[in-house]
Amino acid sequence: MxxxxxxxxxxxxxxxxxxxxxxxxxxxxxxxxxxxxxxxxxxxxxxxxxxxxxxxxxxxxxxxxxxxxxxxxxxxxxxxxxxxxxxxxxxxxxxxxxxxxxxxxxxxxxxxxxxxxxxxxxxxxxxxxxxxxxxxxxxxxxxxxxxxxxxxxxxxxxxxxxxxxxxxxxxxxxxxxxxxxxxxxxxxxxxxxxxxxxxxxxxxxxxxxxxxxxxxxxxxxxxxxxxxxxxxxxxxxxxxxxxxxxxxxxxxxxxxLGNRKPSSLLRSHQDAWKRKWNNFDIEVKGDKDVQRSIRFCLYHLLIAAPPKRIDTSIAPNTLTGDTYQGHIFWDTEIYMLPFFIYSWPSKAKDLILYRYKRLGNARLAAKERRYAGSLWPWESAQDGREATPDWWVNFDGSKMKVWTKEREHHISGDLVYAIALYYQFTKDEKFILEQGAEIVFETARFWASRVTRNAKSKKYEIRDVIGPNEFQKKVDNNFYTNFLAGWVLKYAHTLFHFIKQKHPSKFEAIVEKIGLSDREPKRWKEISERLKLNISSSGLIEEFDEYFKRKDVVIKERNESGMPLWPAGVRLEDVGKTQLVKQADVVLGLCLFSNEFSLQAKKINFEYYEPRTIHKSSLSIPTYALIAIEIGEIEKAYRYLQLLANSDLSNLFGNTSRGIHGASLGGTWQVVVRGFGGVKSKEEKLSINPSLPRAWQKLKFRFWWHGHNFEIAISKEKVSVFLRTKTKDVRLPIEIYNHTYYIKSGETLTIER
Missing domain, CATH: 2.70.98.40 (Glycoside hydrolase, family 65, N-terminal domain)
Known part of the structure; x- marks a missing residue:
């Protein structure tokens, strides 16, 4: 036809x-x-x-x-x-x-x-x-x-x-x-x-x-x-x-509508999309199906980005549905924001500023719960007050009580992680000095007030929480939450002294505005060094206190798509008594803080938690794909990418009719660019360490780093990088295949494997 x-x-x-x-x-x-x-x-x-x-x-x-x-x-x-x-x-x-x-x-x-x-x-x-x-x-x-x-x-x-x-x-x-x-x-x-x-x-x-x-x-x-x-x-x-x-x-x-000509409106529309794709497209040679799926994800990310003048962020369903009532979750900061940080830094800043403009209500939320600093809402809407409903629909269609707003506090660390990643790639000190540092310090204050000191072990603990694995409604010392909180406290301590040394006048303005004393960062550092983490001598991490004492259920069957089937004999109401994991939890911590863990630790935890993770959230698959790449499981990561990039096209979760899965969109981009493309920021250097799947002949994309635009082409044999910048005589260090080179403005650097 x-x-x-x-x-x-x-x-x-x-x-x-x-x-x-x-x-x-x-x-x-x-x-x-x-x-x-x-x-x-x-x-x-x-x-x-x-x-x-x-x-x-x-x-x-x-x-x-x-x-x-x-x-x-x-x-x-x-x-x-x-x-x-x-x-x-x-x-x-x-x-x-x-x-x-x-x-x-x-x-x-x-x-x-x-x-x-x-x-x-x-x-x-x-x-x-x-x-x-x-x-x-x-x-x-x-x-x-x-x-x-x-x-x-x-x-x-x-x-x-x-x-x-x-x-x-x-x-x-x-x-x-x-x-x-x-x-x-x-x-x-x-x-x-x-x-x-x-x-x-x-x-x-x-x-x-x-x-x-x-x-x-x-x-x-x-x-x-x-x-x-x-x-x-x-x-x-x-x-x-x-x-x-x-x-x-x-x-x-x-x-x-006055005197609008449809043909000219259509022409300008198509010209604008042509310009968008020149900036944001990802080209994959040798894999037409995945190529289309990647572009589908990019298309939906691009139409979800609000104009600068509109003070809002991006919801899990973007603007395609209202299943989650259009609320803003951690999906934005952890899964979607990296795309904007790399590809559209000014838009990434706008999305972070949505949070900053609601810092006052985050402070009020902490105060109401008798905490210090700022407690960010699990679900945010118009004004940044907690908007999480009391009841929701479970997987089987039944109503369930929602506890996330009381206990799933890792959102307050997820935001700081996003700020750190934005600064790492942009070096936007103006943002850090005028908005970012205030969020970081107030969030550190929250975590310092959220911990409890165990007099016997002399360790700090975070009790009564929900981690990313939401099958568990109330646990102590969830690894992801504790590690993230400790990292926030350490990052805040470092940032405090960086601003104090490098920007003394701005430092004085910040500490005066929020009443911050030198004693607080000292305590932040002390807590960060003594937060309880359940890590064995082999490197295997226990998701939370006594997780390993739960009934051990391993997933043995998968459907035709490769997704885990719910284990026979486990009732939904009893899943919290087992070691089944709703979505990446420990593995997410390893993914976000990859430099903090050895390759062996990543392998042992991936191998333990993968057969226990049911992937009942679109937030899970990208994490496992990224860690699979790091441990050398390239073809397994590729199979995960196929699931991920096609998750809405194939109706993988059975609810595409209610709206797109924004985390799958951003997760797909992360697996392609940060995973297979290997593009990261490492010790003030741009690092490129790619690992392409067998099916791919070439991967090509563009991104921003420290205000400079890079175009990269990767094949099995070589990496070519072109530096596009308005600044003349720029010479930047760049690490490719773990060796450092220098690239000049207007130059193409080609390195063979």
């Missing part, structure tokens, strides 16, 4: 037929966006699973699923063309151009109708989007009505309860433009959606535009006679604004 000229297959995700049970799955995959909004890829005539999410627009601590402006129905002689009447159908997400393409042939009463469309939301003017379609009656002249709607009906949550997130205040038409205005229920944020509609025979408008309204929907329609075999163009442009963008919401929203 013909689908209009498109990019090559390694740029395309394609739906070959309509399957009602998979509508939600395809809507997630086909989400379009530009960081300002995410529009799920619903069929124009079917929006049951639809979602329109605007970055940073929350109500009652939940991201708002806003009115939907993409609805477009075609009626032929009184009957609507619908998916029950499809003769042929194909849709494709063209990632290279940021387009959702469609070609459907409907058959109704033995007559055939050809419908094609291109849908997009502009990265140039983020408030605008469009559907550019064609319609052709293949068998006879017919009367056609094209109906364009802005649908304002409210949505329901996971439990089927109405969300009541907004109420419609106005529907109407002005100057031939359709509009709908709503206000969010709690905060009163005004939302406005406007659309234009035109039907063209060549360049000549046909039909007459009319309008109708009810309390929740605005409708524009054009009625005309479609001649057999003639193609008619249908252009629908979309404008979206909120009261966070402008005071005159409706006026500006309608004005944005």
């Amino acid at each position: 013909f689908l209009e000229k498109r990019s090559g297959n390694e740029w395309i995700v394609c739906e070959e037929k309509v399957e009602k049970e998979k509508l939600g799955y395809w809507e997630t995959l086909f989400t379009l966006g530009n960081g300002y909004l995410g529009s799920r890829g619903a069929l124009e005539e079917r929006i049951e699973h639809s979602g329109t999410y605007l970055a940073g627009i929350y109500d009652n601590e939940r991201i708002v699923n806003s009115p939907n402006p993409i609805c477009l129905d075609i009626w032929v002689e009184g009957s609507k063309l619908d998916i029950d009447q499809v003769l042929e159908h194909k849709r494709a997400l063209d990632m290279r151009r940021g387009l959702l393409l469609r070609h459907t042939v409907f058959k109704q009463n033995k007559r055939r109708f050809d419908y094609r469309s291109k849908r997009f939301f502009s990265p140039v003017n983020r408030h605008l989007g469009g559907i550019l379609a064609t319609f052709k009656s293949l068998d006879k002249d017919v009367e056609v009505v094209v109906r364009s709607k802005i649908e304002g009906k409210g949505k329901k949550d996971l439990f089927g309860r109405p969300l009541n997130q907004y109420f419609i205040t106005e529907v109407g038409e002005k100057g031939g433009l359709l509009y709908l205005v709503a206000n969010t229920s709690e905060l009163g944020i005004e939302l406005c959606f406007a659309t234009s509609l035109e039907i063209l025979d060549g360049d000549k408008p046909v039909g007459t535009l009319s309008f109708s309204f009810d309390s929740e929907t605005s409708v524009a329609e054009v009625r005309f006679i479609a001649k057999k075999g003639k193609s008619y163009r249908i252009n629908k442009l979309i404008s979206v604004f909120t009261s966070k963008d402008t005071k005159s919401v409706k006026r500006v929203c309608l004005g944005a």
Whole structure:
């Protein structure tokens, strides 16, 4: 079946037929966006699973699923063309151009109708989007009505309860433009959606535009006679604004559509995507399937990044769904942020500043729990207060009590890790002095107040926590939590003395602002050196106190995808009594702090915990892949990457219909660039130590380090690095295959293995 000229297959995700049970799955995959909004890829005539999410627009601590402006129905002689009447159908997400393409042939009463469309939301003017379609009656002249709607009906949550997130205040038409205005229920944020509609025979408008309204929907329609075999163009442009963008919401929203030419809007959109891919693409030679999957992950990371002026971050489902209510988790700092640090440092800084702007509420949270410093929320939304719900849905569909906000405190270390990685790659001292250090010091204060000193062992302990392995609801001395806390305290101590020595005036301003004395860093260092870690003489790490006394259950079976099957005889309510691990925990600690552990320690812990890890989270697989690379298990890491990069494309976790897995997107990038590409920062030097899978002939990508842009090409035989910088006479040390070389600006350095 013909689908209009498109990019090559390694740029395309394609739906070959309509399957009602998979509508939600395809809507997630086909989400379009530009960081300002995410529009799920619903069929124009079917929006049951639809979602329109605007970055940073929350109500009652939940991201708002806003009115939907993409609805477009075609009626032929009184009957609507619908998916029950499809003769042929194909849709494709063209990632290279940021387009959702469609070609459907409907058959109704033995007559055939050809419908094609291109849908997009502009990265140039983020408030605008469009559907550019064609319609052709293949068998006879017919009367056609094209109906364009802005649908304002409210949505329901996971439990089927109405969300009541907004109420419609106005529907109407002005100057031939359709509009709908709503206000969010709690905060009163005004939302406005406007659309234009035109039907063209060549360049000549046909039909007459009319309008109708009810309390929740605005409708524009054009009625005309479609001649057999003639193609008619249908252009629908979309404008979206909120009261966070402008005071005159409706006026500006309608004005944005004035005299817009669909062709020029589409052209600028495609040009912008071309520029994006020049900067962010990863090329893999010899593996077309993984190549496409990597680009799918990059595409969704790019459309998730909020504009600088919008004070928000990226949720686990990005802007493709609201399963986690649009809340911000540690997924951002540990799994997604590294992509932005390497590839888009200014955006990485914006995402960290989302946290900094909410430092005041983190301080209040610590104070309420009788801790010092700042306690960061497990789930954050509008203002950074704790937004974690009390109840959630378990794997088997049952309701479960949620304890994470009381006990899963490692989030307060995850943020500091992200700050340290950002500084390591950018050397952005201005950020550290003006924002970063304050977060680090206040978080160190929290950990110093969170520990308990064991008088008998004279060790410091952290009790009553939940680690990344959330099967365990309350444990003492979780390794990941303790090691991370100790590292934060040590890092804060080092940073304190660095600023004191190198930036004395800034140092005085910081310590005066937060009331920091010289005694506190001394205690931080002392605690960091005496935190309890359960590490045996062989290097095997016990996940938490008495973990090894739990029932030892080893995973023995895997499904056709290679994912672990739940062990027979283990009930979900009893899993906490076993050594089964929900997601990487000890192994995550080894991964983040790789330089702190020997190769032997990584091997022994990987081999112990891998057959006990059930991977019931998208956060788990990238960690195991990265450690597998470090211990030389390259082909095992490659199999993990195949699972990871395709996790949403293959519906690996069975819930892609509810939204994309952001951690899988960022995790895929990390495995490719930091893992197989081997790009890391090591003792003030850029280090490149690649290990390519057998199937790959070449790997090519770009990244930033210390303000300089590098382009790297890796093959089995050699590494070539090109340094692109505006600064002349730059000469930088670079470690390749564990040997140090120097590279100059504008120079390509090639080193054979």
